[in-house]
Amino acid sequence: MNVPLLPLAGLFLAVSVSAQAADATAVYSKGGANPAAMACATCHGAEGEGMASAGFPRLAGLSAEYMRKQLADFASGARANPIMQPIAAALSADEADAVTTMLAGKPHPQPDRVDRTALADGPGQTLALRGAWDRNIPECVACHGPSGTGVGDAFPPLAGQSAQYLASQLTAWRQGTRKNDPNDLMGHIARSLTEDEVKAVSVYFAGLTDTGAAK
Template structure:
């Protein structure tokens, strides 16, 4: 049964990644910089976010795809994506400002991720296996089959996850498992997250956070 359910998953993935190539959204980086004044407390002036051990990590936005960022802001605003820290700030932006900040952050050079430094070698090896090869005995496709070569992102639908903070990656995978994040197209991420063990999540998040972000 599970094998069959993977076939549509992969074909949707391929369809979305070819659809997601041209993704210019109508925004202005200079106006975006002004609108981002309220964002820097958490996402920092260079868009690097922050890894907080044991706490809520703030994601890096620098270098993410503009259309992906814009979608997330819209999702926070219409309640499709829920987060108590982030929602009030998304609510401060009108549609044009959401486009402007998205272009602004997308044009920043991607900064390195943090949080994987304390993982042991065995854990990092396993994280690498999941990210690059997956685990077909448990019907888990590799992360890079959707998130692009080296997990640096593919088009507007598949965000870069290499060089993102480990605490943030872990939190998102756990949120999908607990159904507190459910804004992914076709529930593609839910299908992956629900097959991951707590050890898988820690391992893949640690390894990804240590990879080059560009």
């Protein structure tokens, strides 16, 4: 009896592995098993590049772990958004795992390296590279990395996201509709910025686009 089971077990493994791989692309371009989990590509672009004019963020090259956390936060309501909340709630954990792993591996902008030693020009770049320590605002690159390209699973990239999306997130923290950051790190910062600073720093990071530079 044991003999015929072995090839079956192998077959089962092969099927489940390929089903997982197939899922990511299918979920991304056609949607999840639950119809409320709408196709991501419609809004986030064919290659996860986002849609700047509509304020839909780029997902290509973001950490899978960061994206899974955001999906869980949308599902729980810790991050409120009328579009993403029902989508995140309808995605299964397997679908979320597969699609975020696939997106993390996609090509993303590689801007020139700008770190804290660079000369800061204008209010957006000054905030990004120097902060405003008289108001306890640390420089953004301290956490989001040189050029704001992101650090590890906790600190997402800002470089190359649209100014509209970046400003919408800072505003969400100011208004308390996004409150999913560890220790209120971003909430504190966003509430300390003026509206002009929100605009300036968002425009600054949106302008750090791909120059083909190595990271």
